Amino acid sequence: MITIVGAGVIGLAVAAQVAGKYGEVYILEKNETFGKETSSRNSETIHAGIYYPEGSLKAETCVAGNALLYDLCQQHGIGCRKTGKLIVATKDEEVGKLEALLERGKRNGVKGLAMLSKKRLRELEPNVEAIAAILSLSSGIIDSYALMKYLLNRAKEQGAEIAYKSKVIGIERLSDGYEVTVESGSKSFPFKTEILINCAGLNSDEIAQLAGIDIAEAGYKLRYCKGEYFSVSNHKSRMVDRLIYPVPEPSSGGTGIHTVVDVEGRMRLGPNAQYVDEIDYKVDESQQGFFFDSVKQFLPFIEYDDLAPEMAGIRPKLQGPGEGFGDFVIRHEQDKGLPGFINLIGIESPGLTSSPAIAKYVEGLVSKIL
Ligand SMILES: Cc1cc2nc3c(=O)[nH]c(=O)nc-3n(C[C@H](O)[C@H](O)[C@H](O)COP(=O)(O)OP(=O)(O)OC[C@H]3O[C@@H](n4cnc5c(N)ncnc54)[C@H](O)[C@@H]3O)c2cc1C
Structure with a gap:
């Protein structure tokens, strides 16, 4: 039996991947339904895989996940759009950083990347102001709820079962597996x-x-690194077609305030990156000035x-403020004396994009255990 803790996109992708192949599969989720958190x-955004160091799990699962996601969306009618994305330089000193990013993306195996002149950029996005840009054709957007619904249905069709309002509160190592204690309402029970994943x-x-x-x-x-979003609540939300990102500041904790276009074509802005101690999804209205200052150079029409304040998410990061790159942890913890226990920790961005590739990677670990 395989038990998966958590019904976010990662737990559901893993369940869909392993169900029906290695015995019974159970998903335990503390909330009343799937996908209520990050x-x-x-x-x-369906990321292309440009930002991450060559050979890292983030780079490899992102590039593979990008292609797998578009295939899944096409085959199963999950909402997505290959919008393309521009990473724009607004200052001379950013052009060198763009070139370095382009090289990194190519080394990571990202297809459909090109450096654009100011003239070409104007033709593609007349409302965007920049002196140079990388065009990434394979970047896009996905309806993450529809993806999760598909993954859950697929897992169930293969025999997986899901228990909501079921919080894992204890794990005991046995000679041949784990006793997991689950809290459900006012009761708790072991199984x-x-x-255990x-x-x-x-x-x-x-x-x-x-x-x-x-x-x-x-x-x-x-x-915890919080990311807030502001909506663009008038006709201006349709003044760009592609995702528009600034040149990232590596120490910022995110990719910089960028545009997000949903499947219906509406634009919003975000996320910022602020380390917090508590999980709290309130949007700090006083951030409006920071958002405006961050985008006014490349989106002069804003x-x-x-x-208007919209929503927030929280990144589960393994690095603190200003610390360098941190990769996903995806490990069978046999060498820590925990055979059969697989950890997925620090699955921040590009976790959504990487989800189908992460699921395959985890299946590789499972197949070596069983
Ligand atoms: C601001 C922001 C922007 C992002 N943008 C992008 C993007 O554009 N593209 C991209 O690819 N990725 C993006 N990401 C990353 C992506 O959202 C995450 O990598 C991904 O959603 C992680 O999924 P998950 O299943 O690991 O986590 P979650 O969705 O948080 O799911 C974990 C689940 O585990 C459950 N759980 C926790 N503890 C227990 C317990 N004790 N017992 C039972 N259940 C439990 C929770 O209730 C939850 O449902 C972004 C993240 C943030 C925060």
Whole structure:
């Protein structure tokens, strides 16, 4: 039996991948339904895989996941649009950074990348102001709820079962698996599983700790990095066609305030990146000036009053403020004395894009255990 903790896009993708092949599959989710946390509080961008160091899990699963997602969407009618994306330089000193990004993207195996002149950029997006840009043709957007619904249905069709309002509160190692204690309403009950897969998102470090891992020593302690969004609530929300991103500031914790266009073509702006101690999805209205200042150079048509606070998500990060690159942790923890226990920790962006590739990677680990 395989038990998956968490019904976000990662837990559901893993369930859809392993169900029907390795015995019974159960998904335990603490909320009343699937996808109520980070998987429904993000930019819904299908990333190309430009930003991440060559050979990293983020780079490899993003590039593979990008292609897998478009295939899934096409085959199963999941809403998505290959909008294309522009990463724009507004200052001379950013042009070198763009060139470095382009090279990194190519090394990562991203197809459909090109450097655009100012003239070509104007032709493609007449309302965007920049001196140079990378065009990424394989970037796009996806209806993440529809993706998760599809993954859940697929897992169920293959025999997987899901239990909502079922919070994992204890994990005990047995000689042939794990006894998992689940809290459901006012009751708690134990059950046994051979394989336990931790896809608990913002709580994945706690689940690792419940299994007996020293998370400080293992480098698994999560830091919460909040990202807020502001909507563009008038006709200006349709003044760009593509996703428009600034040149990222590596220490900022995100990819910079960018446009997000939903499947209906409406634009919003976000996310910022602020480390927080608590999970709280309120949007700080005083950030409006920061959002306006961040985009006014490349979206000169935006005025301060066009913006309205919208929503927020929280990144489960393994790095603190100003720290360098941190990769996904996707590990069978046999060497920590936990055979059959698989951790997925720090699955921040591009986790949505990477989800089908992460699921295949996890299946590779499962197939070696069973
Ligand atoms: C602001 C922001 C923008 C982003 N933009 C993008 C983007 O544009 N493109 C992209 O590819 N990625 C993006 N991401 C990343 C992407 O959203 C995440 O990588 C992905 O959603 C992670 O999914 P998950 O299933 O790991 O986590 P979650 O969706 O958080 O799911 C984890 C689940 O585990 C459950 N759980 C936790 N603890 C327990 C427990 N003890 N017992 C039972 N269940 C438990 C939770 O209730 C939750 O449902 C963004 C993230 C953020 C925050």
